Amino acid sequence: xxxxxxxxxxxxxxxxxxxxxxxxxxxxxxxxxxxxxxxxxxxxxxxxxxxxxxxxxxxxxxxxxxxxxxxxxxxxxxxxxxxxxxxxxxxxxxxxxxxxxxxxxxxxxxxxxxxxxxxxxxxxxxxxxxxxxxxxxxxxxxxxxxxxxxxxxxxxxxxxxxxxxxxxxxxxxxxxxxxxxxxxxxxxxxxxxxxxxxxxxxxxxxxxxxxxxxx
Numbered sequence: 266x267x268x269x270x271x272x273x274x275x276x277x278x279x280x281x282x283x284x285x286x287x288x289x290x291x292x293x294x295x296x297x298x299x300x301x302x303x304x305x306x307x308x309x310x311x312x313x314x315x316x317x318x319x320x321x322x323x324x325x326x327x328x329x330x331x332x333x334x335x336x337x338x339x340x341x342x343x344x345x346x347x348x349x350x351x352x353x354x355x356x357x358x359x360x361x362x363x364x365x366x367x368x369x370x371x372x373x374x375x376x377x378x379x380x381x382x383x384x385x386x387x388x389x390x391x392x393x394x395x396x397x398x399x400x401x402x403x404x405x406x407x408x409x410x411x412x413x414x415x416x417x418x419x420x421x422x423x424x425x426x427x428x429x430x431x432x433x434x435x436x437x438x439x440x441x442x443x444x445x446x447x448x449x450x451x452x453x454x455x456x457x458x459x460x461x462x463x464x465x466x467x468x469x470x471x472x473x474x475x476x477x478x479x480x
Contacts, residue, residue, distance in 0.1 A: 311416050330402075334401075352368060378397055382394075
């Protein structure tokens with residue numbers, strides 16, 4: 266009967282353990298790569314466009330609209346004299362239909378004679394003004410194009426909480442992808458002699474660039 270010491274050093278047991286970790290790491294590696302594939306492509310492309318933003322000319326499109334709030338709805342603006350509060354649901358719905366935009370539950374800035382609503386979004390800026398005396402509505406939207414839209418998604422600028430959660434999940438998937446990749450490199454390093462020199466090069470290049478060229 267083999268002793269416990271011989272069992273611990275049994276080559277078959279070591280191979281089984283190695284096989285288990287290889288299968289586990291490969292599984293986590295491909296799952297995390299599948300989850301972050303599209304996001305990584307998006308962030309890589311927008312990293313290039315952000316790095317060369319000054320060379321990529323934009324052509325902002327500005328659109329203005331005016332309207333007049335119906336008298337029954339104008340009475341709904343007899344709310345707070347000053348401060349911040351969402352527009353009444355009826356007013357928001359009418360503005361959505363009339364202006365072709367989405368007001369949602371954004372907070373507006375209320376003053377004695379005006380209700381002002383700022384509506385920035387990825388690749389665009391918009392604002393809305395309602396005169397509380399006569400219901401005159403003015404709406405302006407500036408669209409900076411799809412490159413600016415994607416760049417703002419990269420930065421999470423004015424993209425809302427749902428996109429913020431996506432970035433967090435994407436970042437976690439990238440961490441899993443890279444960490445499992447590192448362990449797989451370690452397990453295959455004996456058969457691939459250039460593994461660690463390449464890993465070291467990937468660390469050395471950005472460090473040298475930061476120390477020498479960034480001031």
